[in-house]
Amino acid sequence: MNYENILISIENGIAIITINRPKKLNALNKATIEELHVALKTLEGDAEVKVIIITGSGEKAFVAGADISEFAHFSEAEGGRLAAKGQELLFDLVENLGTPVIAAINGFALGGGLELAMACHFRVASDNARMGLPETSLGVIPGYGGTQRLAQLVGKGRAMEMIMTAGMIGTEKAFAFGLINHMVAQEELLPFCKKIATKITNNSPVAIAKAIQAVNAGFKEGIDGYKTEIKAFGECFGTEDFKEGTSAFLEKRKASFPGK
Numbered sequence: 001m002n003y004e005n006i007l008i009s010i011e012n013g014i015a016i017i018t019i020n021r022p023k024k025l026n027a028l029n030k031a032t033i034e035e036l037h038v039a040l041k042t043l044e045g046d047a048e049v050k051v052i053i054i055t056g057s058g059e060k061a062f063v064a065g066a067d068i069s070e071f072a073h074f075s076e077a078e079g080g081r082l083a084a085k086g087q088e089l090l091f092d093l094v095e096n097l098g099t100p101v102i103a104a105i106n107g108f109a110l111g112g113g114l115e116l117a118m119a120c121h122f123r124v125a126s127d128n129a130r131m132g133l134p135e136t137s138l139g140v141i142p143g144y145g146g147t148q149r150l151a152q153l154v155g156k157g158r159a160m161e162m163i164m165t166a167g168m169i170g171t172e173k174a175f176a177f178g179l180i181n182h183m184v185a186q187e188e189l190l191p192f193c194k195k196i197a198t199k200i201t202n203n204s205p206v207a208i209a210k211a212i213q214a215v216n217a218g219f220k221e222g223i224d225g226y227k228t229e230i231k232a233f234g235e236c237f238g239t240e241d242f243k244e245g246t247s248a249f250l251e252k253r254k255a256s257f258p259g260k
Contacts, residue, residue: 025064049195055104063113083143098209126186132168204241
């Protein structure tokens, strides 16, 4: 597929998706969400891709929000469908993807941009990044999972304050809150993310996918995360990766995981 709003590069098992709408500060419009959906599904199906990094083009923004012009005149029903479709196509997809997804936040991550970053499995931000959910200043609330994921990551009280004030926080506060895993200089952002990604590529893709499933289960209503973990743990024993990993350990050599 030829993409108009994103760029993709793949090297050494690491795919980098760059949201490329610099004149709009990489805002998420309908077309970009659909392109990201296709790209993520395609990369997940590529056995050579072990880790995905999502970032924004330029030095100003990761994603500065949703494209408000697309939905400013929506009705209640249209607004509900917008949130439901967006969550299904992109945000829930990212969270539950079997391939690890790292958000490399290179500037403003606001509204839908922060929601996209929070859907990723973890986040690294440059020292100039600013994060927030400004939706209440527009008379609406976060609709792409922001009310749920922000509270999970930073706690209910901090999430309430960030959403109610519609303000932005910097990288240091985001790190202190647990919203991001690491903060680095902007020029070090992608090299740092690639370094973490390389460590991930050394491990079993099958085990990592099951670990993502098990961790996520603990945050889903009506699902017992411990039972999910037990089931996934047992399933690992039937994989070629388990046989290779244990054999390599006993033979004191580096494992070469087939990803099966």
